[in-house]
Amino acid sequence: xxxxxxxxxxxxxxxxxxxxxxxxxxxxxxxxxxxxxxxxxxxxxxxxxxxxxxxxxxxxxxxxxxxxxxxxxxxxxxxxxxxxxxxxxxxxxxxxxxxxxxxxxxxxxxxxxxxxxxxxxxxxxxxxxxxxxxxxxxx
Amino acid sequence: xxxxxxxxxxxxxxxxxxxxxxxxxxxxxxxxxxxxxxxxxxxxxxxxxxxxxxxxxxxxxxxxxxxxxxxxxxxxxxxxxxxxxxxxxxxxxxxxxxxxxxxxxxxxx
Numbered sequence: 115x116x117x118x119x120x121x122x123x124x125x126x127x128x129x130x131x132x133x134x135x136x137x138x139x140x141x142x143x144x145x146x147x148x149x150x151x152x153x154x155x156x157x158x159x160x161x162x163x164x165x166x167x168x169x170x171x172x173x174x175x176x177x178x179x180x181x182x183x184x185x186x187x188x189x190x191x192x193x194x195x196x197x198x199x200x201x202x203x204x205x206x207x208x209x210x211x212x213x214x215x216x217x218x219x220x221x222x223x224x225x226x227x228x229x230x231x232x233x234x235x236x237x238x239x240x241x242x243x244x245x246x247x248x249x250x251x252x253x
Numbered sequence: 254x255x256x257x258x259x260x261x262x263x264x265x266x267x268x269x270x271x272x273x274x275x276x277x278x279x280x281x282x283x284x285x286x287x288x289x290x291x292x293x294x295x296x297x298x299x300x301x302x303x304x305x306x307x308x309x310x311x312x313x314x315x316x317x318x319x320x321x322x323x324x325x326x327x328x329x330x331x332x333x334x335x336x337x338x339x340x341x342x343x344x345x346x347x348x349x350x351x352x353x354x355x356x357x358x359x360x361x362x
Contacts, residue, residue: 181277
């Protein structure tokens with residue numbers, strides 16, 4: 115009896131999941147369309163609609179594969195969170211792609227230097243406190 | 254490969270990418286624990302905050318970088334297909350053009 119309930123529950127869950135996946139796939143396609151059309155415009159080309167949805171499906175599959183890879187990379191590093199190094203690692207077969215991602219990564223890092231500076235300042239202050247403590251202990 | 258990724262406005266929404274990732278990770282962790290965990294797992298998550306039940310998560314920059322990777326994939330597909338279409342004297346990218354570039358594209362990503 116319990117097994118039967120569990121089975122039904124998981125089936126309902128799976129259906130819901132498929133619905134969510136379809137929704138995500140549609141949102142993903144909208145993004146793909148705007149990217150693809152902008153890109154084609156730059157090349158002075160037109161793109162037929164079926165081609166774009168084909169590319170979108172490919173990119174979606176790629177995204178799913180990427181998710182699996184990233185999870186494995188993070189786990190292999192003993193982490194629960196995926197960071198930028200994992201993403202760059204996922205492109206390691208293609209040197210150009212990895213280099214391009216690396217520069218994008220550096221741009222992102224350059225955008226938020228405030229955090230590190232704060233941390234440095236804080237640690238410096240802690241150093242000073244430690245020094246003062248040492249001095250008072252010495253006297 | 255695109256030269257100025259930061260200047261592009263069109264890219265995938267990192268939140269959307271995050272949702273796709275979360276879905277895949279949820280599906281995988283469900284597969285992993287299918288046999289051991291009973292259906293009332295959800296109620297016990299808080300109680301048994303074990304590390305296995307904690308899903309993978311991604312930081313914001315990693316998601317932005319993933320969006321960029323996906324954007325490059327789409328952009329490359331279009332650009333390569335456009336090159337073939339141009340060589341054939343066409344002004345519209347058709348299925349045959351995509352077919353020609355697909356094997357190498359998939360090898361490159």
